[in-house]
Amino acid sequence: MKILILSSEVTPLIKAGGLGDVTGSLPKALVKQYDLDIIIMIPKYKSFDDKKNPNQKIISKFEITLPSGEKYFIDVYKTPLPQTNISVYMIDMPKFFNGDGVYSHHPEINNIQWVNFSKAALDLLKKINFQPDVIHIQFSTMGLVPKWLKTIYKNDPFYQKIATLTTLHNMTNSGKIDFANVDLTGLKMKDYQELREITGDSAISIAGEAINNSDMFNTVSPTCVKETLTEKFDLILNKIILKNKNRFTGILNGIDYSSFDPRVSPDVPVKYWIDSLDKKNENKLYLQKKFGLTQNPDSPLICAVTRISRQKGLLLIDKIMDEIMDMGAQFIILGSGEDSIEKLFIKAEKKNPQMISAQMTFDEHLAQTIYAGADILLMPSQSETCGLSQIIAMRFGTVPVVRSTGGLADTVIDGKTGFVFNDYDEKSLLASTRQAVSIFYNHKDDWRKIQIEGMRKDFSWNISAEKYIQLYEKVIKHHNSECK
Incomplete structure (x- = not known):
């Protein structure tokens, strides 16, 4: 053929x-x-x-x-x-x-x-x-x-x-x-x-x-x-x-899992896998230093690796940014696209430069570095035919918080491999983000189970x-x- x-x-x-x-x-x-x-x-x-x-x-x-x-x-x-x-x-x-x-x-x-x-x-x-x-x-x-x-x-x-x-x-x-x-x-x-x-x-x-x-x-x-x-x-x-x-x-x-593997990726400063997940903290410290964030391995590091557009739900993230900071979390966003939305995150970074980093560019190498060091991925898309970021994040032991739409609904299991919410509004996104951060802080064993379950999922071709x-x-x- x-x-x-x-x-x-x-x-x-x-x-x-x-x-x-x-x-x-x-x-x-x-x-x-x-x-x-x-x-x-x-x-x-x-x-x-x-x-x-x-x-x-x-x-x-x-x-x-x-x-x-x-x-x-x-x-x-x-x-x-x-x-x-x-x-x-x-x-x-x-x-x-x-x-x-x-x-x-x-x-x-x-x-x-x-x-x-x-x-x-x-x-x-x-x-x-x-x-x-x-x-x-x-x-x-x-x-x-x-x-x-x-x-x-x-x-x-x-x-x-x-x-x-x-x-x-x-x-x-x-x-x-x-x-x-x-x-x-x-x-x-x-x-x-x-x-x-x-x-x-x-x-x-x-x-x-x-x-x-x-x-x-x-x-x-x-x-x-x-x-x-x-x-x-x-x-x-x-x-x-x-x-x-x-x-x-x-x-x-x-x-292609050979291209997204924290055990061997040249873009992961400290290599790790299921049996060495504690090393994610070393990658977190690397990211915090690289982007001028307060260095604290105990702070949940939340990321978004995405095309910058309304369809990706980024306006919802912007609306709950103060609440994210109140949780003691840090935030890194990587991507390029709509200028007006980019400016929102640049403004947020200027307001709180030790907790927020806005990288308004597309860099697939930096993306893997971020996946390796982050704890949580936010993906509150208005619509999403499939999405790859949540699949890559799970491979890296980074727990996705997603809206139940399209391929996000097909790939993330609420409470087992990530956190899923239904309604497209900031209230729902905030509730799921709070749930994820709470488990990160207070239920380390449960958090580790979610990470491992996601890493073991097979989304190969x-x-x-x-x-x-x-x-x-x-x-x-x-x-x-x-x-x-």
Whole structure:
């Protein structure tokens, strides 16, 4: 079976969040267990550090036709995904990917650049003569690919047998493009009429088109599927998902435990495991010193390692910050994103610099150092398709406090591997945080049991990889039946 994975990021080559971890680890698990031929395609970003990737080589320079009709030359680089034989193709389109990061802060510009990348990726398949059985779209704003295969490419024998699977990692991003820019998508207004009648929307929904035209689509936790079919995360996507619910499923994300292991991680100052959990205190002291916090191993150190956005529940954390300080706890936050929310935590740090540290950047190495030294992780997300931070935290013996939504509900067991609350409000978050801190202070044996139970949980990719193989087979079967 041949698989093309389309993504915006892949760890360790380029990462902005959890999607990079998934794209970097799922293919490794798949080829380890099954006889698959997998390639990955991502953009070659301006921020890509060539010095850290000496194995890359340019393999082609050729002209494509963008969806707008414009002729455009692309350079294509090829590099192995570290520790695998999987090839990663990086498409260099500097006209569209010229920012300092992975994602633009201008949504429509961001969406149009992904439309152009998607077209380049499809054309590249023919250039390198790789004819996949399945295109697995890991970033839904590349979601015009399934529609193009049914329209622009439908009479080309090279593309006719290709099935498509779209994985939804973010249920709130429909990837809108105004109908005034329809020509930039390579299609006409009439081609979008079906979804327009369903949603009544005045814009193209790229993610909606992916859902409507993919052979199958999934999200990254079973609970998220249930929530999506009953709650309106995004009014437009909800209607489209309900229309196509028979082709919708949920597969829980995993992590690559070889990349998240406090016994060997170079980012953990003092290595430890279940039989040496007391050494977490040495990592705590290291963090306290590094960030100028009062050095006290007996103070509970609470952390948040996250994308900075409202969806992550960070406004709730800000509202209970004074109460956290009253508990004698310290707080470290690591992440980047919405400027207004970043400023709230920077302000909190200035108010109480010996108890609060706001690291408004993304640094995956520092993240592991924080997981190793922290006692508690706060993750009060408004919605969460899966979430990886709570899984990583448990592996490091850092106890998660989470809201019961999506993958958080599927991975954290209240009172056994962490603390779970239901309502999205500061009162509920505060109650669970107080419960965690109370057990940390007053019931050391119970605290240790919770840590160990979380560390022993298996969220590796082994089970989920098998489910993806089964899903690929269903996708191919569905496509073949549709083509008859």
